[in-house]
Amino acid sequence: NLKNEYKINWFTTGRKLSNQKKKKYNIGEELIEFGWVDYESFSEVISCADIFLLLQKDNLINYARWPQKFGDYLAAGRPILVNKIGEVKYLSDKYEFNLVYVKYDSENIKKKIIEIYKNKDELINSFSYYRRLAEEYFDWAFLSKKLEKFYYKIL
Numbered sequence: 001n002l003k004n005e006y007k008i009n010w011f012t013t014g015r016k017l018s019n020q021k022k023k024k025y026n027i028g029e030e031l032i033e034f035g036w037v038d039y040e041s042f043s044e045v046i047s048c049a050d051i052f053l054l055l056q057k058d059n060l061i062n063y064a065r066w067p068q069k070f071g072d073y074l075a076a077g078r079p080i081l082v083n084k085i086g087e088v089k090y091l092s093d094k095y096e097f098n099l100v101y102v103k104y105d106s107e108n109i110k111k112k113i114i115e116i117y118k119n120k121d122e123l124i125n126s127f128s129y130y131r132r133l134a135e136e137y138f139d140w141a142f143l144s145k146k147l148e149k150f151y152y153k154i155l
Contacts, residue, residue, distance in 0.1 A: 013037045046076045056085040071138040077131035
């Protein structure tokens with residue numbers, strides 16, 4: 001259990017966990033749930049994180065959608081722990097992102113979180129790398145120009 005061995009706090013945005021899930025997974029005060037966060041405040045909230053987790057189940061829904069959080073996490077300039085599902089797999093293969101890859105199982109995830117926790121000072125250098133990727137590949141002005149070129153091409 002990470003909360004007994006390490007001083008790690010977690011936070012979430014969006015939908016809050018049910019009391020049943022918190023009880024089932026022995027989640028207590030180490031979890032801070034912000035709930036819905038407006039657009040203007042979101043960057044301030046996620047700047048509190050040292051690492052982001054973007055773990056997706058291997059199902060059709062996650063293969064058929066873009067996880068918007070991915071771009072937000074890159075822009076925050078922190079390491080991102082992911083499993084290769086859908087668009088995240090496609091982009092990580094295409095751009096060779098320096099992401100932290102895990103299997104979708106609790107022991108593997110726990111092991112990677114501990115590695116990051118123990119080496120977080122060394123990972124500070126990767127923060128600017130993530131931010132640069134977000135600016136180069138996921139900037140809205142860049143993406144809208146790319147979409148515009150596509151439309152002109154097909155018209």
